[in-house]
Amino acid sequence: xxxxxxxxxxxxxxxxxxxxxxxxxxxxxxxxxxxxxxxxxxxxxxxxxxxxxxxxxxxxxxxxxxxxxxxxxxxxxxxxxxxxxxxxxxxxxxxxxxxxxxxxxxxxxxxxxxxxxxxxxxxxxxxxxxxxxxxxxxxxxxxxxxxxxxxxxxxxxxxxxxxxxxxxxxxxxxxxxxxxxxxxxxxxxxxxxxxxxxxxxxxxxxxxxxxxxxxxxxxxxxxxxxxxxxxxxxxxxxxxxxxxxxxxxxxxxxxxxxxxxxxxxxxxxxxxxxxxxxxxxxxxxx
Numbered sequence: 001x002x003x004x005x006x007x008x009x010x011x012x013x014x015x016x017x018x019x020x021x022x023x024x025x026x027x028x029x030x031x032x033x034x035x036x037x038x039x040x041x042x043x044x045x046x047x048x049x050x051x052x053x054x055x056x057x058x059x060x061x062x063x064x065x066x067x068x069x070x071x072x073x074x075x076x077x078x079x080x081x082x083x084x085x086x087x088x089x090x091x092x093x094x095x096x097x098x099x100x101x102x103x104x105x106x107x108x109x110x111x112x113x114x115x116x117x118x119x120x121x122x123x124x125x126x127x128x129x130x131x132x133x134x135x136x137x138x139x140x141x142x143x144x145x146x147x148x149x150x151x152x153x154x155x156x157x158x159x160x161x162x163x164x165x166x167x168x169x170x171x172x173x174x175x176x177x178x179x180x181x182x183x184x185x186x187x188x189x190x191x192x193x194x195x196x197x198x199x200x201x202x203x204x205x206x207x208x209x210x211x212x213x214x215x216x217x218x219x220x221x222x223x224x225x226x227x228x229x230x231x232x233x234x235x236x237x238x239x240x241x242x243x244x245x246x247x248x249x250x251x252x253x254x255x256x257x258x259x260x261x262x263x264x265x266x267x268x269x270x271x272x273x274x275x276x277x278x279x280x281x282x283x284x285x286x
Contacts, residue, residue, distance in 0.1 A: 002026050005203070006065035006096070008052070008087060009072030010040060012163055013102070016196035017069065018043045028064055030072075052083035055090070063094030067203050070101045070139075074131040081135035088142045095146035100202045101139050104132050105156045105188060105213065111262035113186050115219075118154070118211045118268060126256055140209050151206030153198065153214045156188035156264065159285060163192050167286070168229035176254075177239040178223035179246060185261035187222040188215045191279035201273040212273065215264045218281040222258070225282060232286050 003025045007014045010029035018027060021044065029045035030052075031037065037047035048064075050057040052072055068091065074081035084101075091099075108116060109123035124130045136152050143150030159166045179185070190198075198214045206212070220228070223240060230237045241249065246258060269275050279285035 004065040005067045008070045055086045058090035061090045066097045068096045068099040079130040081131045084135040095148045098149040100151045103152050103154050105154045107133050110260040113261040115263040117265040143209050149208045151202045152211040155214050160192035169233050172235045177241045180240045183243040184221040184223045186263045188264045191285035212268045213264045215266050219263045
């Protein structure tokens with residue numbers, strides 16, 4: 001039988017998944033914007049208009065697909081992911097066989113630059129990361145309750161040359177500084193097409209109630225990442241500033257990213273999902 005897939009939040013990554021499938025699966029895509037329906041249809045999906053913030057619009061999702069790819073972010077308020085709660089309430093009427101959720105590596109919090117894997121206990125330091133931890137807990141409970149094979153993809157920074165806002169060139173052209181080496185933090189990355197391939201493989205091969213770090217093989221300090229991007233783009237390398245200078249010059253969002261340092265192991269990605277990275281480091285991906 002042709003697999004039936006429901007994509008929740010069919011943005012850049014969802015469209016890359018559709019491109020990989022090339023019409024081989026029956027795909028439905030939930031969108032809150034009727035204006036996006038023609039584009040989704042042209043990409044190979046059946047558009048469904050619904051809003052994760054309006055539960056009454058989600059009732060038709062029950063039983064619509066065997067597989068669900070949940071790419072939608074939480075709302076921007078509170079510690080709980082109400083959008084995931086409302087989605088799961090709709091799906092519970094006729095649960096899917098498998099559900100893959102795009103989470104974030106931000107759930108680990110600051111690890112002091114340590115090399116970690118998925119057994120590391122969550123230690124979220126921001127509201128947006130706490131909402132992701134809440135979503136993961138909801139999804140695992142849903143999987144156990146309904147027999148759905150739930151997989152959690154913990155995703156770091158996504159980049160690609162053809163991704164809107166997904167290339168460091170824009171930041172380099174704005175002249176945004178980076179931290180001096182002695183103050184710098186480790187950062188992690190995944191190229192958008194490799195992420196789309198990981199999503200598909202997880203739908204097929206993911207283990208029940210399992211988390212997987214979806215990251216490449218690099219272990220770069222953030223400043224070194226932007227230096228690499230500058231060299232490849234033929235742009236000046238960014239200014240280096242101290243953490244004290246950053247506190248005076250940068251906004252709260254940027255400072256939150258500069259307060260967490262970790263290196264991620266991707267053994268499960270390669271061993272369990274059997275993904276061969278096309279872009280093992282940003283040097284190839286950029």
